[in-house]
Structure formats: structure tokens, C-alpha cells
Amino acid sequence: MARAANGRTVTSKDVARVAGVSQSTVSYVMSGKRPISEKTRRLVQDAIDQLTYQPNAGARALASQRTQVIAVVVPFDSTLGAAGLMAFIEEITLAARQHDHDVLLVTAEEGGDGLRRVAGGALCDAIVVMEVRTADPRAAIARDLRVPTLFIGFPADADGLHCIDFDFEAGARLLVTELAAGRRVAVLGWGPEATERDLNYVPRFRRAAQEAAAAQGVALDWVPVERDRVEAQVQDVLAAGHRSLLVTTELTRVVHAVRSAGLQPGTDLDLVALATDADATGFPVPVTAVSTHPRDVSRQAMAWLFGLLEGNSGEAQVRSVPASITRRRSVRDPLPGPTPPVPPA
Amino acid sequence: MARAANGRTVTSKDVARVAGVSQSTVSYVMSGKRPISEKTRRLVQDAIDQLTYQPNAGARALASQRTQVIAVVVPFDSTLGAAGLMAFIEEITLAARQHDHDVLLVTAEEGGDGLRRVAGGALCDAIVVMEVRTADPRAAIARDLRVPTLFIGFPADADGLHCIDFDFEAGARLLVTELAAGRRVAVLGWGPEATERDLNYVPRFRRAAQEAAAAQGVALDWVPVERDRVEAQVQDVLAAGHRSLLVTTELTRVVHAVRSAGLQPGTDLDLVALATDADATGFPVPVTAVSTHPRDVSRQAMAWLFGLLEGNSGEAQVRSVPASITRRRSVRDPLPGPTPPVPPA
DNA sequence: TTGTATGCGTTATCAC
DNA sequence: GTGATAACGCATACAA
Numbered sequence: 001m002a003r004a005a006n007g008r009t010v011t012s013k014d015v016a017r018v019a020g021v022s023q024s025t026v027s028y029v030m031s032g033k034r035p036i037s038e039k040t041r042r043l044v045q046d047a048i049d050q051l052t053y054q055p056n057a058g059a060r061a062l063a064s065q066r067t068q069v070i071a072v073v074v075p076f077d078s079t080l081g082a083a084g085l086m087a088f089i090e091e092i093t094l095a096a097r098q099h100d101h102d103v104l105l106v107t108a109e110e111g112g113d114g115l116r117r118v119a120g121g122a123l124c125d126a127i128v129v130m131e132v133r134t135a136d137p138r139a140a141i142a143r144d145l146r147v148p149t150l151f152i153g154f155p156a157d158a159d160g161l162h163c164i165d166f167d168f169e170a171g172a173r174l175l176v177t178e179l180a181a182g183r184r185v186a187v188l189g190w191g192p193e194a195t196e197r198d199l200n201y202v203p204r205f206r207r208a209a210q211e212a213a214a215a216q217g218v219a220l221d222w223v224p225v226e227r228d229r230v231e232a233q234v235q236d237v238l239a240a241g242h243r244s245l246l247v248t249t250e251l252t253r254v255v256h257a258v259r260s261a262g263l264q265p266g267t268d269l270d271l272v273a274l275a276t277d278a279d280a281t282g283f284p285v286p287v288t289a290v291s292t293h294p295r296d297v298s299r300q301a302m303a304w305l306f307g308l309l310e311g312n313s314g315e316a317q318v319r320s321v322p323a324s325i326t327r328r329r330s331v332r333d334p335l336p337g338p339t340p341p342v343p344p345a
Numbered sequence: 346m347a348r349a350a351n352g353r354t355v356t357s358k359d360v361a362r363v364a365g366v367s368q369s370t371v372s373y374v375m376s377g378k379r380p381i382s383e384k385t386r387r388l389v390q391d392a393i394d395q396l397t398y399q400p401n402a403g404a405r406a407l408a409s410q411r412t413q414v415i416a417v418v419v420p421f422d423s424t425l426g427a428a429g430l431m432a433f434i435e436e437i438t439l440a441a442r443q444h445d446h447d448v449l450l451v452t453a454e455e456g457g458d459g460l461r462r463v464a465g466g467a468l469c470d471a472i473v474v475m476e477v478r479t480a481d482p483r484a485a486i487a488r489d490l491r492v493p494t495l496f497i498g499f500p501a502d503a504d505g506l507h508c509i510d511f512d513f514e515a516g517a518r519l520l521v522t523e524l525a526a527g528r529r530v531a532v533l534g535w536g537p538e539a540t541e542r543d544l545n546y547v548p549r550f551r552r553a554a555q556e557a558a559a560a561q562g563v564a565l566d567w568v569p570v571e572r573d574r575v576e577a578q579v580q581d582v583l584a585a586g587h588r589s590l591l592v593t594t595e596l597t598r599v600v601h602a603v604r605s606a607g608l609q610p611g612t613d614l615d616l617v618a619l620a621t622d623a624d625a626t627g628f629p630v631p632v633t634a635v636s637t638h639p640r641d642v643s644r645q646a647m648a649w650l651f652g653l654l655e656g657n658s659g660e661a662q663v664r665s666v667p668a669s670i671t672r673r674r675s676v677r678d679p680l681p682g683p684t685p686p687v688p689p690a
Numbered sequence: 691t692t693g694t695a696t697g698c699g700t701t702a703t704c705a706c
Numbered sequence: 707g708t709g710a711t712a713a714c715g716c717a718t719a720c721a722a
Contacts, residue, residue: 002465002491009491011699022709027701034702037707054465058412059699061403062714069449076435083427090421093450102468103450104414105438120347120399122715123447146348231629252597252627259604260629282597284576284605346715356715367693372717379718382691404715407698467699 002054010051019047030055061122068101070305071124073115073138075108075131079194079249080294084276087294088130088152095302101125112141119145126305128152132163133198148308150301154200154318162308164301164319168201168274171290171323172208175272177216178288178325179244181333183270184219186242188233190249191224205248205274225250231257243269251275255283265330272331286328297321347399355396364392375400406467413446415650416469418460418483420453420476424539424594425639429621432639433475433497440647446470457486464490471650473497477508478543493653495646499545499663507653509646509664513546513619514553516635516668520617521557521565523633523670524589526678528615529564531587533578535594536569550593550619570595576602588614596620600628610675617676631673642666 002010012030016023021040028034029044036044047053061067072092078085093103104124106114108131115138118124125147129138132153142149143160151163179185187209190202206222213220221242223233230250234257237245247254251273258265265271265285273280273289280289300321346354357375361368366385373379374389381389392398406412417437423430438448449469451459453476460483463469470492474483477498487494488505496508524530532554535547551567558565566587568578575595579602582590592599596618603610610616610630618625618634625634645666 002461009699013699023700024702024710025708028708031701035707040708052465054462056407056699057466057468058403058406059714060701062401062407062716063699063701065701065714067403074438076431076438081427082431086421086427086430089450090452093419093421093452097452097455102463105434105448105450107435107438107442110442116347117399118447120397121402122346123402144348146354256629284601354715358715368716369694369718370692373692376717380691385692401715403700404698405717407700408715408717410698410717 002052004051009056010053012053012055014051015044015047015053018051019043065122067122067125069104069124070096070101071104071106071118071127073106073108073110073127073129077108078131079190079197079199080131083278084292084294085130087276088298091295091298092128092302095299095306099302099306112138115141115145115149119147119149122146126150126309128301128305132165132200134200134203135198136200148305150305150308152297152301154204156200158316158318160316162304162316164297164304164321165201166292166294166297167320167323168205168292169208170320171274171292171325172205173212174290174323174325175246175274176209176212176220178272178327178331179246179270180213180216180218183244184221184242185213185244185246186221186223186237186240187246187248188225188237188250188254189222189246191226193227194249195224209246225254227253230254231260234258235261238263238269245269245271247271247273247275249274251279251287252282255287266332270331270333272325277326280326280328285330287330288326288328290323290325293321346401347397349396354401355398357398357400359396360389360392360398363396364388410467412467412470414449414469415441415446416449416451416463416472418451418453418455418472418474422453423476424535424542424544425476428623429637429639430475432621433643436640436643437473437647440644440651444647444651457483460486460490460494464492464494467491471495471654473646473650476542477510477545479545479548480543481545493650495650495653497642497646499549501545503661503663505661507649507661509642509649509666510546511637511639511642512665512668513550513637515665516619516637517550517553518557519635519668519670520591520619521554522561523617523672523676524591524615525558525561525563528589529566529587530558530589530591531566531568531582531585532591532593533570533575533582533595533599534567534591536571538572539594540569554591570599572598575599576605579603580606583608583614590614590616592616592618592620594619596624596632597627600632611677615676615678617670622671625671625673630675632675633671633673635668635670638666 004010012026013023015026026044029036029041096103127149130152132151132155134156136155139155153165154163194202210220230253238261263269273287275289277291280287346356349355357371358368360371371389374381374386441448472494475497477496477500479501481500484500496506498510499508539547555565575598583606608614618632620634622636625632
């Protein structure tokens with residue numbers, strides 16, 4: 001519709017009048033859903049340009065049952081941190097625009113009702129849910145929504161749902177392997193907040209890390225990091241003689257604490273992390289890390305989602321995004337050879 | 346509309362049928378735009394509940410010319426950083442929901458076309474533009490959009506626009522005053538990226554800082570921080586004998602660098618910053634800082650915006666959100682007295 | 691206090 | 707290849 005210079009709204013009817021064709025022809029020119037002679041196509045297109053016509057989204061949605069909108073459920077208080085969240089959101093938005101869709105924000109705070117609201121009100125054509133919990137009430141709700149819903153993360157009962165996530169298990173194996181040259185490993189892992197939140201990737205990572213350590217015959221201590229006690233916790237770990245640290249959260253504070261203790265990663269001890277590249281490289285000594293690749297996860301999620309919207313409905317399923325490790329300078333004796341492939345379970 | 350158990354869409358007509366009233370009555374019950382007898386109100390409400398009816402957003406928008414959507418233009422690559430951005434977005438989303446609106450994300454990358462797209466297509470009732478530039482082409486475009494547009498930041502030509510921002514001038518004065526006990530001040534200020542981006546608050550802050558320093562008879566050196574050279578730049582500044590540092594960006598790296606040089610803020614030198622509370626308190630020695638209060642700015646922006654939408658159209662104008670300083674432990678001899686009020690220009 | 695009827699701006703089915 | 711025309715689901719002016 002847009003607005004004409006005179007302030008009135010421009011509709012496809014106006015375009016039709018100017019172009020000297022019927023309104024339906026205008027619609028078909030825009031959608032390309034039926035053959036149009038080159039002559040009328042030009043006529044219509046010129047009228048559109050001249051009037052700067054833009055179709056009315058509401059009317060279009062009403063008539064076509066398509067909103068061209070993807071709703072994204074955002075956990076603003078995510079333990080992921082703002083940077084990770086933004087990476088997800090940006091990538092999702094980009095992908096959406098590439099498919100001529102827009103993104104509607106829904107706060108995770110709204111819970112399952114939020115899903116019902118945007119789906120039931122026909123505000124969107126699909127939903128992306130971030131930071132899924134193990135026992136996530138939204139799983140059941142999503143099952144009988146009128147729109148396809150994609151979960152980033154794996155709920156315990158993923159049956160009939162579309163779920164995708166980073167391969168935390170493989171990430172854990174890579175990190176443990178990188179450290180475990182016969183030394184015992186201390187994991188500065190997600191703490192109470194993450195556990196209380198029932199984040200599904202925490203146990204996934206933890207179990208895989210423990211299994212990998214066991215398989216290599218080294219001990220693994222899991223220290224649940226508390227945001228406000230990092231300094232003390234790191235001191236304890238170091239005092240206990242640990243010199244192989246695996247950090248999954250609060251990397252900045254941990255590195256600070258290590259340096260406060262007069263130790264240097266890569267020189268006095270080994271430190272690896274699960275962190276974004278930006279976080280891992282933000283220190284004087286860049287940290288060897290497995291990135292959770294939020295952008296890759298988002299991209300794949302959106303590719304999948306648009307596949308679903310185009311009818312390649314595909315069975316509900318669960319997908320993983322591969323892990324890889326980037327060696328930097330925070331480990332004293334990196335294992336020989338190039339960055340290893342993902343180790344099998 | 347939602348969906349009935351049978352999978353069909355539920356409309357207000359269905360509700361009307363079940364309640365034994367006319368469709369318009371259903372509409373009026375929902376909107377409250379005309380008196381309804383308690384009896385039929387109950388009838389209708391029961392039918393709504395029973396059918397879990399939800400109005401169709403597209404139809405509603407089409408009929409009412411109201412989308413109940415606020416578009417937010419997000420600069421994903423903001424120098425503000427992810428945390429700041431998220432704070433803005435969250436607060437905007439919360440405010441929107443409180444007014445029964447939703448938030449549509451638009452990437453700043455789309456530029457002025459993005460504004461035209463969402464306004465012209467009737468995808469939203471209003472637009473919020475973040476991170477406005479001094480010479481911002483979106484200013485001119487916003488002037489003849491069919492929806493009210495609120496700028497967070499001040500373009501050079503704010504005429505006829507609604508603009509709001511943190512009071513960077515007052516912030517600068519507070520920070521300089523806090524440091525300027527006769528010592529010269531080094532400002533580790535926004536660097537090339539911010540300058541190239543033509544961010545309007547950079548010159549605002551800088552000019553005010555310089556004037557405040559001049560007024561107090563102290564010298565002020567402005568060092569444009571380059572993300573990858575922070576360490577060296579800080580060393581230079583310290584080598585030059587500076588012991589009063591004012592940081593506007595990259596606080597984490599600067600503090601790292603200072604500590605690497607063997608100095609401790611609050612003990613060996615004074616350090617104040619323009620930073621969010623979260624950033625300022627993330628160090629062993631919490632930093633005396635002026636917060637840009639992204640949440641306050643957002644809240645006020647949204648309050649203003651909804652005022653506009655409700656017809657309190659108000660003249661176009663420019664508004665500032667007051668600055669205040671929080672004293673922590675990074676300054677050796679804090680000025681006596683409580684946190685001072687905003688100094689006049 | 692309630693019902694009837696029209697319009698919002700598209701899409702898509704018929705008919706030509 | 708093109709033009710009428712009937713939905714789409716709701717809001718609201720007009721009647722009663």
C-alpha cells in the first residue's frame with residue numbers, strides 16, 4: 001500500500017487503474033503465479049514503480065494464509081551470554097530476510113503461552129525456540145501448533161519435534177582429549193544457574209566429558225562455577241594441584257582469576273574452553289577452544305525451517321552440528337598433528 | 346482464530362454461533378468499544394474459552410489499520426556491544442508486550458529501505474531506530490513515513506523527528522570532574538570504527554569532556570582506542586606518565602592491559618569509565634563509572650512512543666536521559682561527598 | 691444493548 | 707492471457 005504523495009494509501013487497485021488492467025492482474029504480476037504477457041507486465045511494473053506501491057502485509061496474510069514472519073523465542077537471560085544470543089538472532093534474521101521473511105521477537109518469559117499466542121493468532125508461519133530445556137513444557141505444546149516449530153536444543157522427549165543443536169558431546173570429547181596427556185582434568189563447568197534451568201546440553205556435555213576422561217584413564221573433577229565465586233574456586237582448583245583446566249562458562253572471569261594467581265595459560269598450565277571465537281581470542285594468550293558455532297547452528301536451523309515451509313516436510317527428527325577445536329596458545333604441549341577430527345563416542 | 350480440535354480454524358463467527366450472538370458482538374466484547382450486557386458478555390467469553398478462540402492478526406490489522414507491532418532497527422555490529430544491544434532490545438520488547446504489541450526485528454543493514462519496507466507494507470505501527478548517526482539518511486526518510494518513528498540518538502538534523510538519547514555531555518562532565526584533581530587526564534576513547542560510523546554521541550561526549558577539562562584547568566589527551574592495539578596504547582599512555590584514565594570503550598581490554606603493566610586501578614592510578622554496570626563490576630577492582638543506562642533509555646523511549654500511538658502526538662522533539670556516576674574502587678581519592686548531581690554545562 | 695451490512699487489500703477460483 | 711468475483715476474518719458505521 002505505502003502512501004502516495006497525497007498521503008493516501010496506495011493499493012493494488014490504484015496500480016491496476018494506472019496500468020489499465022484489472023486488479024487481479026496486478027496480483028499475478030507480483031506473484032508470478034500465472035503467465036503474463038511482457039507488455040502488461042511492463043505496464044504494471046511501471047505503475048508499481050511510479051506509485052511506489054507496496055502490498056499490505058495484513059491483507060496478504062489474510063488472503064494467503066502466509067504471514068512471511070518467523071517468530072523467535074529469545075531467552076534474554078540466557079547463560080549463553082549476550083554475544084551468543086545476538087549471534088543467533090542476527091543469523092536467524094539474515095536467513096529470514098533472504099527468504100523474504102521477517103522476524104518477530106517473543107520473550108522466553110512468555111513460556112508456552114507465547115507459542116500459542118503467536119501461532120494461534122496467525123502472527124507467524126513458523127517458530128524457532130532457543131535454549132530448550134530437558135523437561136521443556138514447550139515441547140508438548142509445539143506438537144499441536146498450527147505452525148512448524150524448530151527447537152534449538154534437545155528436550156528429553158523430542159518425539160515428533162524438529163530439533164537441532166551443536167554437538168556438545170563431540171565438543172566435550174575434543175576438549176578432554178586435548179588436555180588429557182596423562183594429567184587429571186578440572187572442569188570449570190556450568191554452575192547452579194544452568195543446572196536449575198535444566199539446560200539440556202549441560203548433562204550432555206558433562207557425561208561425554210566424563211566418559212572421554214574415563215576412556216583415557218584420567219580423573220576428571222567437575223567444579224560447578226558460581227559467577228560470584230570464580231576467583232575463590234579457581235584458587236581452590238589450583239591449590240589442589242590441577243594444571244589442566246577445561247572451562248565451559250565464565251571464561252573471562254576464570255582467566256582473570258588464573259592470572260591473579262600469578263599463572264599464565266600455555267606457560268604454567270593448560271587451559272581449554274568451550275567458547276565463541278570472539279571470547280576465546282579476547283585475551284593476551286588466546287585460548288584453545290571448541291566453538292559452539294552459534295551462527296552455523298542458526299544457519300542450519302533456518303535452512304531446515306524454510307525447507308519445512310516449502311513443503312519438504314521431512315520427518316520430525318534431531319540434528320547435530322559438528323564440533324571442531326581450534327588450537328591457540330593456552331595449552332603447553334598440544335598434541336601433535338593438525339586439528340583432529342571429531343572423535344567417535 | 347487458533348485451531349479447533351478438528352484442525353479447522355476458529356473465527357469470531359464460530360464464537361458468535363456458539364454464543365448465540367452476532368459476530369460484531371463478539372468483536373465488541375473483545376474490544377470493549379461499546380457497552381455489553383453482563384449476560385451476553387459471559388456467553389461470549391465462555392464461547393471464546395471453550396473454542397480457545399484467538400483473533401487473526403492479519404484480519405485485525407486489515408480492518409483496524411493497526412498491526413500491534415513495533416519495528417526495531419538493530420545495528421547488529423554495534424560498537425555498543427552485544428550486551429548493550431540486548432539490554433535495549435529486551436527492554437523494548439518488554440515494554441511492547443506491556444502495551445499488547447509485538448516486536449519485529451529489522452537489521453540496520455537494510456538502511457533507509459528497511460524503514461520504507463516495514464512502514465510501507467503496513468508491517469508495523471511504529472519504528473524504533475537504534476544507533477543513529479550524525480548524518481543519518483534515515484532521518485529524512487523517517488519524516489514522511491506513515492508511522493511514527495523514534496530515534497535513539499541525535500542526527501544532525503533532528504527537525505521534525507522524535508529523538509531520545511542518554512545525556513553523553515553530562516556523563517563526560519561527571520567523569521572528567523571525578524578525575525580532575527589537578528591531574529591531567531587521558532581518555533581512552535572511541536576509535537576509528539566509531540568515528541567512521543559517524544556515531545553522533547562520540548563528538549558530543551568528546552566536546553563536553555574537553556570543555557570540562559578546560560574549565561578545570563587540566564589537560565586532556567584523547568587516545569582513539571583500536572581494538573587490536575589496546576595493550577600497546579595503554580602502555581604508551583602509562584609511559585607518558587598518565588595516571589588518570591577515562592575509558593569509553595573496550596574497558597575489559599584496557600583493564601587487562603593496565604594490570605599487565607603491573608598497575609592496579611584505585612591503588613596505582615585512577616580509572617573511570619563510561620560503561621554498563623555489568624561491565625564496570627566485572628573486575629576484581631570494580632570501576633567507578635557513568636552508566637549509559639540502556640534500559641532507562643529504552644523504557645523512556647517506549648513510553649514516549651506509546652504516547653504517540655495513543656494520540657498524545659506531542660511535538661517532535663529531542664529528549665535526554667540524565668547521567669549519574671557510581672563510585673566504586675578504581676579511583677584513589679574520590680572527591681568528598683556523595684555521588685554528585687549532574688554538573689551544569 | 692444488539693444486529694446488519696460494508697469495507698479493509700489481498701489471493702485465487704472461475705469464467706472468458 | 708486476462709477480467710470478474712468470491713473468499714479471507716475482523717472492525718465499525720449505521721440501524722433498530
